[in-house]
Amino acid sequence: MSTLTAPFRPQALATPPPEPKANYLNVSYGVKSWLLTTDHKRIALLYLVSVTLMFFVGGAAATLIRVNLLTPAGSLVTADTYNKLFSAHGIIMVFFFLVPVVPTVLGNFLLPMMIGARDLAFPRLNLLSWYAYMAGATLILWVIFSGGVDTGWTFYTPFSSKSSHASVIPAMLAIVIGGFSGIFTGLNFVVTVHRLRAPGLTWFRLPLFVWSLYATSIILLLATPVLAMTLILVAVERVWGIGIFDPALGGDPLLFQHLFWFYSHPAVYIMILPGMGIVSEIIPCFSRKNIFGYKFVAFASIGIAVLGFLVWAHHMFVAGQSRFAAMIFSFLSYLVAVPSAIKVFNWTATLYKGSITYHTPMLFALGFIGLFTLGGLTGLMLAALGLNVHVHDTYFIIAHFHFIMVGGMVMAYMAGLHYWWPKITGRLYPEGWGRLAALIVFIGFILTFSPQFVLGYLGMPRRYHAYAQEFQVLNVLSTAGASILAVGYLLPLIYLIWSLRYGKKAGDNPWDATGLEWQSPSPPPPDNFAEPPVVTCGPYEYALGPGVRSQESGVKIPETEVHNV
Amino acid sequence: MSEIANTSSQSAQVAPPPGSLWHHFENLEHQNEATTLGMWVFLATELLIFGALFAGYAAYRSWYPAAFEAASGRLNLLIGGINTVVLLTSSLTMVLAVRAAQLGSLRALVTLLILTSLLGTVFLALKAVEYYTDYLDNLVPGLAFNPEEWRQVHVNPAHVQLFLVFYYVMTGLHAVHLTFGIVIMAVLAVMAWRRAFTPEHHTAVEMWGLYWHFVDIVWIFLLPLLYLIATRKTLM
Amino acid sequence: MSGPTFQRKTYYYVFGALIALTVLTVGISFLDLGQWHIAAGLTIAVCKAGFVILFFMHLLHSRPLTWLILGTGLFWLAILLALTLSDYVTRHLGAY
Numbered sequence: 033m034s035t036l037t038a039p040f041r042p043q044a045l046a047t048p049p050p051e052p053k054a055n056y057l058n059v060s061y062g063v064k065s066w067l068l069t070t071d072h073k074r075i076a077l078l079y080l081v082s083v084t085l086m087f088f089v090g091g092a093a094a095t096l097i098r099v100n101l102l103t104p105a106g107s108l109v110t111a112d113t114y115n116k117l118f119s120a121h122g123i124i125m126v127f128f129f130l131v132p133v134v135p136t137v138l139g140n141f142l143l144p145m146m147i148g149a150r151d152l153a154f155p156r157l158n159l160l161s162w163y164a165y166m167a168g169a170t171l172i173l174w175v176i177f178s179g180g181v182d183t184g185w186t187f188y189t190p191f192s193s194k195s196s197h198a199s200v201i202p203a204m205l206a207i208v209i210g211g212f213s214g215i216f217t218g219l220n221f222v223v224t225v226h227r228l229r230a231p232g233l234t235w236f237r238l239p240l241f242v243w244s245l246y247a248t249s250i251i252l253l254l255a256t257p258v259l260a261m262t263l264i265l266v267a268v269e270r271v272w273g274i275g276i277f278d279p280a281l282g283g284d285p286l287l288f289q290h291l292f293w294f295y296s297h298p299a300v301y302i303m304i305l306p307g308m309g310i311v312s313e314i315i316p317c318f319s320r321k322n323i324f325g326y327k328f329v330a331f332a333s334i335g336i337a338v339l340g341f342l343v344w345a346h347h348m349f350v351a352g353q354s355r356f357a358a359m360i361f362s363f364l365s366y367l368v369a370v371p372s373a374i375k376v377f378n379w380t381a382t383l384y385k386g387s388i389t390y391h392t393p394m395l396f397a398l399g400f401i402g403l404f405t406l407g408g409l410t411g412l413m414l415a416a417l418g419l420n421v422h423v424h425d426t427y428f429i430i431a432h433f434h435f436i437m438v439g440g441m442v443m444a445y446m447a448g449l450h451y452w453w454p455k456i457t458g459r460l461y462p463e464g465w466g467r468l469a470a471l472i473v474f475i476g477f478i479l480t481f482s483p484q485f486v487l488g489y490l491g492m493p494r495r496y497h498a499y500a501q502e503f504q505v506l507n508v509l510s511t512a513g514a515s516i517l518a519v520g521y522l523l524p525l526i527y528l529i530w531s532l533r534y535g536k537k538a539g540d541n542p543w544d545a546t547g548l549e550w551q552s553p554s555p556p557p558p559d560n561f562a563e564p565p566v567v568t569c570g571p572y573e574y575a576l577g578p579g580v581r582s583q584e585s586g587v588k589i590p591e592t593e594v595h596n597v
Numbered sequence: 598m599s600e601i602a603n604t605s606s607q608s609a610q611v612a613p614p615p616g617s618l619w620h621h622f623e624n625l626e627h628q629n630e631a632t633t634l635g636m637w638v639f640l641a642t643e644l645l646i647f648g649a650l651f652a653g654y655a656a657y658r659s660w661y662p663a664a665f666e667a668a669s670g671r672l673n674l675l676i677g678g679i680n681t682v683v684l685l686t687s688s689l690t691m692v693l694a695v696r697a698a699q700l701g702s703l704r705a706l707v708t709l710l711i712l713t714s715l716l717g718t719v720f721l722a723l724k725a726v727e728y729y730t731d732y733l734d735n736l737v738p739g740l741a742f743n744p745e746e747w748r749q750v751h752v753n754p755a756h757v758q759l760f761l762v763f764y765y766v767m768t769g770l771h772a773v774h775l776t777f778g779i780v781i782m783a784v785l786a787v788m789a790w791r792r793a794f795t796p797e798h799h800t801a802v803e804m805w806g807l808y809w810h811f812v813d814i815v816w817i818f819l820l821p822l823l824y825l826i827a828t829r830k831t832l833m
Numbered sequence: 834m835s836g837p838t839f840q841r842k843t844y845y846y847v848f849g850a851l852i853a854l855t856v857l858t859v860g861i862s863f864l865d866l867g868q869w870h871i872a873a874g875l876t877i878a879v880c881k882a883g884f885v886i887l888f889f890m891h892l893l894h895s896r897p898l899t900w901l902i903l904g905t906g907l908f909w910l911a912i913l914l915a916l917t918l919s920d921y922v923t924r925h926l927g928a929y
Contacts, residue, residue: 154632257643265650265766291652345920354920355927357920361916644906645913648913656921660921674862689844692844693841695838696844806890821871821877828862
């Protein structure tokens, strides 16, 4: 067995070493070698292409929404088309972008490398998971372009089960199929983390990105099946005209909402946890400091996953559930903020007295911390029953979740994409353009979504294609911001693709980061490592300087017993 | 005292059947552990799929006890009971099949896998008969249902229909899972006959055995929750 | 993984217990237990499921991680059932 120990940090080289003969990109050519690959790195790239495409389709829907909202009469599109636009935007962004993006793109690529494995536990299942995603994505695109669905991404009954004339069943089927993609990915990750860690890689030496992926996988596995079943029940009701959500039978529309949100609230944690994991990797690297409170951050990930399952009915405070249940869920919703706050404190403490540099990943990560915190604080406001009644179904809610999902999650994804781009492609992106894009995204975001908090508080309802005259100024500001935000997203699309051909060649470790993934060439060889690494210290030993390896005090590293738990 | 089919030192010495060891695992035992673990994780997700139905059922049962109890009493317990025994027997044949695989008893393995698959098919056949008797008994909302007969016993027919929808969806979902299992068992039987399994490497049999037992356990709960929630007057 | 299993005898005994419990659960359904039918039926079902899991699915011989996975699934199922029901059994007390 190899004695390549980690982490070792190579001296900074004036010129990067010559690329090894075969990496995962050039080891084989041809469409079949990509469409039938079982290499987790290639599958990650397949996902990158598909998920990016979906992002821009969802973004196009958002563009039309924002343009329509420039005028109070909202006459760019009819009310019915508007319903289909926000439904398309929500469905695509939630189910086909935010939920899959980081686990399937960055997670698939990095998880095996971060734990010193040659692949995920079930490579063929991984490929199947991509095909399931593609099937779902193709179907939903067909639905949208052939007439659309108008129920909102939330599919509330009885409109979705009885009255809507749109393609509800195909839309739900697309989501169910896409959901299976997530279940397979989660299953793969859980078994991989338990069984394929390199020798010496104990649980508390895992990178925090791995912890966050593990927590995300738990949620994927336990929540998605409930969504699948619930949507199937709506389909049963539509097809046979008889069902369990039908008020005429004594059925309760709230039952749909309970079952739907049992998935969909944990789903928001599926979306954010990997982003938090990315930030936990980037902050230490660009502060040249060990993460503050590693175990707290690790356990906070698990805490978020567990507590996230206990709060779903805070989406239903005005729907008609019992007062008693509402109070329980309100209380639990306050609790779920605690582990997120712990993470924010720990990132901040990591930055404190760090040696900070402002490369693009760091800019995006810092933006994440600020915007996620603001969005999260408004979440606490929403957990209060009294306030929630006032702002439910207004733009306050929209601003709240866009702060977290766009200001938070999408920025974290951008951070991770830029951070690991050299590893994935072997090229450096142009740093100046990257920083400019980060700045534009930040400014555009603030301008787009801050007015929406005010709009919501003043009473503008969501999902309305027209609105009262007094709201116009804020809406125009928001649309202006959206156009800036769009530029901010298009820029990386251009310069990242440009860098594939013209970018400077990256060495193994351009950021001088710790972590097993950086001990391998960029791009990595098909089997990730020349020989399996052996781990002897924690994941963020930045303070020790190059070439120094720490030893756990007094603990002998067991060579073989890694496959234990 | 248990029979030891294999020890890990044995599997380290025997060469795996060609193509069965994946490149990213150290050895076959490691791979088999991971695969079995994967199936357990999958079964946990299946718990939640059925769980959604159980949650809805529990909600309405708490609201409409009278209607649910009245409807439950009309289900065909004779077939339901026989089917329970059929499925339990199939679980026995399944676990004996796993044992046969561990011991390398080829003929027993094939026979038991076929038996398991067959018993599952018997279940489905009886289930189809049961659905037919339900149809004849006016227990199919939207197709064959008589609201008057329920009003006459002071039970809300709408709530009875809720119960029945759950009955068909839950047993239907179970039947779909069972069908999948039946096909898998048949495929495994063919593979076993073609000597695909050895005492060191028969994970597929163990793995799908776990799945089969899970399907059995779902039925173990469906029986009392659908058929036995009130004092039964008749068997069918 | 292929490891120690139970004797054939054990499987037959467990099977016998399963059949006996089935007969029991069907039998008592004809008695007048009032509100207790569901509790009785579920108790027996849990016993039967326990037998299948411990013996037929070899949980008794499995590593702790397997127990953890099963426990986690069951715990989550309990969350789903308990919190959903918390709304339904208290709805009559007053809703928003």
